[in-house]
Amino acid sequence: MAWRWWALLAVVYLSSPQAAGQHHRKALYPSAHWIKRGAFSLINPTFLHSEEDTKLLFEIFFSGMQIRGEERPLLIPDEELASLSSVKKLAVICEDVLPKKLSDIRRLMADLAERRQPLSRQDFERTVLTLVYASQTLAQISDPHQKEMWMETLVHLAQALQRDLGPS
Incomplete structure (x- = not known):
């Protein structure tokens, strides 16, 4: 599955010197700063x-995690993994931060295409998770027109991550 390969890229990125750089720029995931769960630790x-x-x-990922745009956006089939306290932040990211509508993901793609600096660690992580969401959504779509639009989205997200991992 494609998302496994991109998750591996996340590991590579987190160990790269680019990940250390924090730049002031337009927020790719503005909802990360709008978390309404009442916990300061969940802001960004x-x-x-x-x-x-x-x-x-x-x-x-290997347990079969699914990011869905429904009432319960994150599904982790393994109950033991799902119950871990550290998974709470992943759930918040998937539920409240990641864009789920195609129009929002396309806005993200446009913002990514305009970027000249490396992604921050947070933005890279969220882009990988958005790619996972897009690939899982694509697998569920039967309408050829919708499938084509989601495929284009998936390709652009993958290209943005590949560009970010490329030489500086």
């Missing part, structure tokens, strides 16, 4: 902070 949430977090994310 990120999941990956260590190698252990990365391994946990892989385990969650």
Whole structure:
């Protein structure tokens, strides 16, 4: 599955010198600053902070995690993994931060295409998760026109991540 390959890219990126750079720029994921769950720690949430977090994310992916745009946007079939307290931030990211509508993802694609600086760690993580969401959504679509639009979206997100991982 394509999302597994991109999750691997997240690991590579987190260990790269580019990930350390924080630049002042237009927010790619503005909803990350609008979390309404009442916890200061959930403002601008990120999941990956260590190698252990990365391994946990892989385990969650391999358990069959699904990011859906419905009432319960994050589904982790493995109850033990789903019950971990550290997964709370991943759930917040998937539920409240990631764009789910095609129009919102296309806005993100346009913003990514205009970028000249490397993505921050948070934005890279969220873009990988958006790519996972887009690939899972694409697999569920039967309408040829919708399928084509989501495929184009998937390709553009993958290209943006590939550009970001390229030489500086």
